[in-house]
Amino acid sequence: MIKISKSEYQDILKYSARALPYEACGLVGGRIEGQDRIVEKVYNLTNVDHSQYHFSIDPQEQFEAIRDLRMRGMVPLGCWHSHPDTPAVPSKEDERLAYDTFASYLIMSLNEPETPVLSSYRLDERMVEKNTTHDHRQRRNEAGGSIMVREEIQFEQNVSCFKCYSRN
Numbered sequence: 644m645i646k647i648s649k650s651e652y653q654d655i656l657k658y659s660a661r662a663l664p665y666e667a668c669g670l671v672g673g674r675i676e677g678q679d680r681i682v683e684k685v686y687n688l689t690n691v692d693h694s695q696y697h698f699s700i701d702p703q704e705q706f707e708a709i710r711d712l713r714m715r716g717m718v719p720l721g722c723w724h725s726h727p728d729t730p731a732v733p734s735k736e737d738e739r740l741a742y743d744t745f746a747s748y749l750i751m752s753l754n755e756p757e758t759p760v761l762s763s764y765r766l767d768e769r770m771v772e773k774n775t776t777h778d779h780r781q782r783r784n785e786a787g788g789s790i791m792v793r794e795e796i797q798f799e800q801n802v803s804c805f806k807c808y809s810r811n
């Protein structure tokens with residue numbers, strides 16, 4: 644499960660709306676507690692593709708964001724991007740480019756502007772041959788279907804208050 648606070652959700656939503664008609668993108672970092680991944684920081688980064696249908700995170704900004712995360716004692720948890728007019732599911736392109744079995748891939752869909760949807764996906768490790776890119780791609784082709792699986796998201800008012808919630 645990945646946990647994200649309302650304010651970080653709003654942050655992603657705002658930046659996604661501002662980037663329209665293009666896809667927006669960024670990174671998320673935080674900490675891991677048992678099976679839970681807790682987002683503590685969202686980075687809104689530049690989509691150097693300036694495209695409605697795909698994104699590439701500015702490599703320099705990505706480097707700086709990861710350095711910033713590490714300085715704060717956090718770990719990179721994954722990346723996020725927006726879908727301006729498609730649902731919050733990975734596109735074929737998203738699947739082709741996803742390579743990190745550790746990462747959460749969050750997608751903010753603005754397909755229905757009144758009801759934005761944030762989803763998270765992980766690579767299905769059973770479908771991914773470890774270590775070699777070649778085998779990795781072969782597995783995908785054999786699989787035919789999706790190689791990404793939905794990850795449960797929990798929205799929290801304030802991530803720093805988890806312990807208060809669980810006590811109540």
Ligand SMILES: [Zn+2]
Nearest residue numbers: 726733734737
């Ligand atoms: Zn996408």
